[in-house]
Amino acid sequence: MYKYEFLTALREQLVGLPxxxxxxxxxxxxxxxxxxxxxxxxxxEAVAEIGTVDDVVREIAGDTKLVKLVKEKVKPxxxxxxxxxxxxxxxxxxxLPIVIVSFVLALVGFILIWTLVIVTYTVETALWAGSIxxxxxxxxxxxxxxxxxxxxGMSVMALGGALLMIFGCYGSTKLTIGLxxxxxxxxxxxxxxxxxxx
Amino acid sequence: xxxxxxxxxLDVCVLAAIKNEDSYGYKIIKDLKPILxxxxxxxxxxxxxxxxxxxxxxxxxxxxxxxxxYYHITDVxxxxxxxxxxxxxxxMDIYSFIDREG
Numbered sequence: 001m002y003k004y005e006f007l008t009a010l011r012e013q014l015v016g017l018p019x020x021x022x023x024x025x026x027x028x029x030x031x032x033x034x035x036x037x038x039x040x041x042x043x044x045e046a047v048a049e050i051g052t053v054d055d056v057v058r059e060i061a062g063d064t065k066l067v068k069l070v071k072e073k074v075k076p077x078x079x080x081x082x083x084x085x086x087x088x089x090x091x092x093x094x095x096l097p098i099v100i101v102s103f104v105l106a107l108v109g110f111i112l113i114w115t116l117v118i119v120t121y122t123v124e125t126a127l128w129a130g131s132i133x134x135x136x137x138x139x140x141x142x143x144x145x146x147x148x149x150x151x152x153g154m155s156v157m158a159l160g161g162a163l164l165m166i167f168g169c170y171g172s173t174k175l176t177i178g179l180x181x182x183x184x185x186x187x188x189x190x191x192x193x194x195x196x197x198x
Numbered sequence: 199x200x201x202x203x204x205x206x207x208l209d210v211c212v213l214a215a216i217k218n219e220d221s222y223g224y225k226i227i228k229d230l231k232p233i234l235x236x237x238x239x240x241x242x243x244x245x246x247x248x249x250x251x252x253x254x255x256x257x258x259x260x261x262x263x264x265x266x267x268y269y270h271i272t273d274v275x276x277x278x279x280x281x282x283x284x285x286x287x288x289x290m291d292i293y294s295f296i297d298r299e300g
Binding site for chain 2: 050063
């Protein structure tokens with residue numbers, strides 16, 4: 001890919017960022033490519049070292065706050081006339097459901113991936129509780145002079161399960177944090193790529 | 199490495215790269231290469247953060263018919279490096295306590 005192609009494609013993909021940010025980033029990458037070419041690298045080589053446009057957009061998404069992207073999306077490109085504001089307010093039955101639905105969808109997505117964490121921690125708690133309750137029941141039967149060893153066995157098994165489940169909790173938390181982060185970057189990338197077109 | 203810790207360390211690394219003389223983007227990446235791999239996007243974000251924190255100032259200078267941005271460290275930036283070195287001394291003391299024999 002040539003420098004001009006790369007920078008044009010990048011500019012098109014960054015429409016959701018504030019205008020000054022786009023120009024600043026483009027000139028930053030341009031300088032980076034030029035400096036590599038001055039060092040004797042071919043144009044294609046220099047561009048390839050920067051990475052793909054897609055990689056760059058995702059990295060930028062990771063570094064940009066969602067609030068900033070939403071603000072840029074909401075901000076009008078020029079000051080609105082009175083009748084335009086009236087139309088926007090008047091047409092709220094149309095756009096309000098869309099806003100609410102997208103928000104709820106994102107929320108449901110996050111809840112879904114966090115469900116695994118909730119489940120593993122619930123099982124963990126239940127196992128601990130079970131282990132303690134069986135131990136108490138065994139102790140009572142022991143005090144009463146008729147020790148019920150099945151209760152002791154259940155208590156030990158629940159304890160074993162609880163200890164094993166610690167790994168489950170750790171794994172699910174780590175997995176979910178990773179997924180949430182990726183989902184967030186996905187959402188932000190979408191804002192950066194399409195945010196400016198309205 | 200913990201993300202918060204890493205961010206602080208990266209900021210100071212970039213400041214250290216411009217400490218002795220003004221430098222530009224690609225040179226900073228090359229100078230830091232032996233100790234850490236820094237992508238363009240990451241460097242951009244760090245430079246932006248340092249500029250907002252007034253730890254460096256940016257000036258565009260003409261170079262072979264095109265503009266190149268040079269980064270110049272400020273007193274605030276120099277103080278940040280010193281503060282980091284002091285923090286690190288404390289961490290090293292803690293480390294040697296943790297790592298002591300017996």
